[in-house]
Amino acid sequence: MLSLPPLSLYIHIPWCVEKCPYCDFNSHKLRGEIPEQAYLQALIDDLDNDLVYVQGRPLTSIFIGGGTPSLISAQGINWLLTEVEKKLIFSDNIEITLEANPGTIENQKIADFKTAGINRFSFGVQSFQPQKLEKLGRIHGSEEAKNAARQATAAKVKTFNLDLMHGLPEQTINDALSDLQTAIDLNPTHLSWYQLTIEPNTQYFSHPPTLPDEDLLWEIQEAGLKLLAKNGYQQYEISGYSKTGFECQHNLNYWSFGDYIGIGCGAHGKFTQPLENRIIRTTKIKHPKGYLDPNRPFLDQLNQVAREDLAFEYMMNRLRLFQTIPFTEFESYTGLNINEIKQPIDIALNKKLLTKDAVGWQVTDLGHRYLNELLALFME
Known part of the structure; x- marks a missing residue:
């Protein structure tokens, strides 16, 4: 007999200032202004359609990902979370994460997002080295990344993550460990540290850069693991390292085969239905234009897991x-x-x-x- 697992909510914001050459996520280069209120209202309407799957469960976590969710105003995020809470029960210790590009975060904005209800930030840093950031197509610089972490600390945000990649084009082991040490020195409660992979339908797939060979990648991995452990970061999943008690609850629910509502362009959901003895997966309309079309349903696909x-x-x-x-x-x-x-x-x-x-x-x-x-x- 199937049992109901915990329930999370994923919210997708599809726009970015620029599309990174390695990125295969559903993101779209921003052209003009974001239709913020129209999109936020669409998210709530989308959520309404999925409430049937909640089955009385409280939300253990919310993750606002993208794209670049920090392009949405703090006022918009506050409105969104307020509307979600009208429809769903928030658990007492709910984790609410916002992904943020350091190039779109001003000092006050972090405090404003915190006031809006965000209690966890995930900063897309990738590297602290200017040449590497340029190769990766990032819109932020090293100092902006460091400033984002410092501002999160100053704002007394409950927890924040730095997202860092290794195995970058022409990267040496010293480059990789320097990036990792710089991240550690900023004292995040959580680090996502993972190897760059070349994915289909990306610029890097069409024009591959020169990446470190397998032996060097393994050396980087082994040395990095030792450095993280030495500094109190415990590896609890393949690319997740945290101080004790600061594991990402949203990701833990994903990897534990928990359920999650997915709203927004191209968002995926998973729902357990014990009475029907089945598990279903949902996918929403991928492109913002189609998602915002009032004559089209938000749902693109619904499939039962065989x-x-x-x-x-x-x-x-x-x-x-x-x-x-x-x-x-x-x-x-x-x-x-x-x-x-x-x-x-x-x-x-x-x-x-x-x-x-x-x-x-x-x-x-x-x-x-x-x-x-x-x-x-x-x-x-």
């Missing part, structure tokens, strides 16, 4: 985490019996990609290194 895909979908998320995977969670969140995945589990145990105890499975260091190989076992 029973034979449930184990893979669960593991695709859950294997990212460094926590034990409880047998009971697998069964209650997928509706499957653990015996149905005995074969891939046994292979993973034999290859030392997983270990097993009385309550669940644990991904090993080897399993995290060869995560794609581990995940592939659940596709067969």
